[in-house]
Amino acid sequence: MQFAREDAMTKAYELHYWPGIQGRGELVRLALEEAGAPYVDVARGPRGVAALMKRMNAALPAPFAPPFLVAGKLVVAQTANILLYLGPRHGLVPRGDAALYTANQHQLTIGDIVSETHDTHHPIATGLRYEDQKREAKKRAAAFTAERIPKYLGYFERVLGKSGGAYLLGRALSYPDLSLFQVLQGLDYAFPKTTSRVLRESPRLRELRARVAARPRIAKYLVSPRRVSFNENGIFRRYPELEP
Amino acid sequence: MQFAREDAMTKAYELHYWPGIQGRGELVRLALEEAGAPYVDVARGPRGVAALMKRMNAALPAPFAPPFLVAGKLVVAQTANILLYLGPRHGLVPRGDAALYTANQHQLTIGDIVSETHDTHHPIATGLRYEDQKREAKKRAAAFTAERIPKYLGYFERVLGKSGGAYLLGRALSYPDLSLFQVLQGLDYAFPKTTSRVLRESPRLRELRARVAARPRIAKYLVSPRRVSFNENGIFRRYPELEP
Numbered sequence: 132m133q134f135a136r137e138d139a140m141t142k143a144y145e146l147h148y149w150p151g152i153q154g155r156g157e158l159v160r161l162a163l164e165e166a167g168a169p170y171v172d173v174a175r176g177p178r179g180v181a182a183l184m185k186r187m188n189a190a191l192p193a194p195f196a197p198p199f200l201v202a203g204k205l206v207v208a209q210t211a212n213i214l215l216y217l218g219p220r221h222g223l224v225p226r227g228d229a230a231l232y233t234a235n236q237h238q239l240t241i242g243d244i245v246s247e248t249h250d251t252h253h254p255i256a257t258g259l260r261y262e263d264q265k266r267e268a269k270k271r272a273a274a275f276t277a278e279r280i281p282k283y284l285g286y287f288e289r290v291l292g293k294s295g296g297a298y299l300l301g302r303a304l305s306y307p308d309l310s311l312f313q314v315l316q317g318l319d320y321a322f323p324k325t326t327s328r329v330l331r332e333s334p335r336l337r338e339l340r341a342r343v344a345a346r347p348r349i350a351k352y353l354v355s356p357r358r359v360s361f362n363e364n365g366i367f368r369r370y371p372e373l374e375p
Numbered sequence: 376m377q378f379a380r381e382d383a384m385t386k387a388y389e390l391h392y393w394p395g396i397q398g399r400g401e402l403v404r405l406a407l408e409e410a411g412a413p414y415v416d417v418a419r420g421p422r423g424v425a426a427l428m429k430r431m432n433a434a435l436p437a438p439f440a441p442p443f444l445v446a447g448k449l450v451v452a453q454t455a456n457i458l459l460y461l462g463p464r465h466g467l468v469p470r471g472d473a474a475l476y477t478a479n480q481h482q483l484t485i486g487d488i489v490s491e492t493h494d495t496h497h498p499i500a501t502g503l504r505y506e507d508q509k510r511e512a513k514k515r516a517a518a519f520t521a522e523r524i525p526k527y528l529g530y531f532e533r534v535l536g537k538s539g540g541a542y543l544l545g546r547a548l549s550y551p552d553l554s555l556f557q558v559l560q561g562l563d564y565a566f567p568k569t570t571s572r573v574l575r576e577s578p579r580l581r582e583l584r585a586r587v588a589a590r591p592r593i594a595k596y597l598v599s600p601r602r603v604s605f606n607e608n609g610i611f612r613r614y615p616e617l618e619p
Contacts, residue, residue: 255511
C-alpha cells in the first residue's frame with residue numbers, strides 16, 4: 132500500500148479547537164507550526180466558539196468533538212486522524228507505507244497517554260468538576276505516577292534506543308516526535324517530580340525534547356502569543372495535591 | 376491524497392492478542408472474519424502467550440501492547456491502525472481518501488467508547504483488581520450510563536441518519552460498522568438497562584446491529600468456537616452493582 136502525497140494546501144487551514152487551553156488541539160498546532168503551514172485558529176478569533184459550533188454541526192459527518200481541521204472541502208476530526216492527514220502532506224513523516232503505519236501507531240500510544248493524564252484529574256466523570264472528584268483523583272494520580280508514567284516513558288526511551296536516530300522513526304523528525312515533546316512538557320508541568328526522576332534515566336527522551344524545542348519554527352512558536360500556556364483548565368494540570 | 380490499494384495477502388495473517396477475552400482484539404477479528412482473510416490467532420494456540428511475547432519483543436518498534444498484526448514483514452499495532460491497514464486491502468472501506476479519513480475518525484471515536492467502558496470497572500488503576508476499586512467504579516459507571524452512553528450512541532444514531540444508507544459511510548459496510556456492532560453488543564452485555572433504553576429510541580443503530588449480525592461470514596463467526604464469549608476479564612463486564 133502506498134500512501135501517495137499531494138501538494139500541501141495553498142489556502143490556509145482552519146483549525147477548530149476550544150480557546151484558552153492547549154488540549155489535544157496543541158498536537159495539531161505543533162504539526163502546523165513545524166510545517167510552516169498557514170492556518171487560522173478559528174475559535175480564538177472574535178465570536179470564535181460560535182464559529183466553531185456552526186462549522187462542527189454543518190459538517191457531514193459532524194465530528195464528535197473538537198479538534199477538527201478544515202482543509203478545503205474536507206473536515207477531518209480526531210487528533211491522530213488529523214495528523215495522519217497532515218503528516219504526509221508536509222514532510223512530517225518519512226516516505227513509505229511502513230513509516231506511516233509506525234507514525235500512526237506511536238501517535239495512538241501518545242494519545243493514550245494524553246487520555247490517561249486527563250483522567251488523573253477527572254477519574255469519575257468529565258461532567259463533574261475536579262473539586263468534586265478530588266479524592267478519587269488522588270488515587271488515580273498515585274497509580275499514574277507510580278506505574279503509568281514510568282511505563283510509557285520507558286517504552287518510548289526504548290523505541291528511541293532502537294530507532295537508529297534521535298527521533299522515533301530514525302534520523303528525521305516525524306509528527307509523533309512533536310506530540311511526544313508536548314507530552315513530556317505537559318507531564319513535566321503536571322507531575323514534575325515523577326517526570327524529572329524518570330527523565331534523569333532517559334537520555335534519549337531528554338535529547339528528543341531538546342531537539343524539538345530547538346527547531347527554528349518550534350522555538351519561535353513556543354514564545355509567540357499563538358502558544359497558549361499550560362493552565363488548570365487543560366489536560367495537563369498542576370495540582371500539587373496530586374503529586375505530594 | 377490517494378490511499379492506494381494492493382492485493383490482499385495470500386499468506387495468513389498472524390493476530391496477536393491475549394487469549395480468553397474479546398477485548399480490543401475482537402475489533403480486528405471481526406474485520407478479518409468479514410473479509411474472509413486467513414489468519415492465525417496466535418496466542419490461542421499451544422504456548423501461544425509465549426509466542427506472542429516473543430514476537431512482540433522482536434518487533435521494531437516493539438508494540439506498546441497487543442493487539443498487533445503480523446502481515447509478512449510488517450508488524451502493525453494499535454487497533455485503529457491495524458484496521459486502517461486492513462480496511463482498504465479487503466474492501467472494508469469505500470474507495471477514496473475522504474472515506475478512509477471518515478472511517479478512521481469513526482474508528483477512533485469508537486475506540487474512545489471502548490476505553491471509557493474499560494475505565495468503568497478500572498477507574499483508578501489498571502494494576503488494581505476491580506474489587507479494590509469497586510466504590511469508585513460505581514461512581515464512574517453511574518456517570519457513564521447517565522451521560523456517556525446516551526451521548527455516544529446518540530451521536531452515532533445521528534451519523535447514521537445522515538449517511539445516506541444503513542451504514543456509517545452510506546450504503547456499503549465499512550470496518551467501523553463492525554466495531555460499532557461490537558460496542559453495541561458489549562454495552563448491551565455490560566449495561567443492559569441503559570443500552571436497551573437508548574436503543575429503543577435509536578432505530579438506525581438497531582438496524583445496523585441487525586444487518587451486521589446477519590452478514591453471512593459474521594453470522595457464522597458469532598456461533599463458531601473462534602468467537603470468545605463476553606466475560607468478566609474483558610472490557611465489557613457485567614457487574615450488576617454497576618447498573619443498579
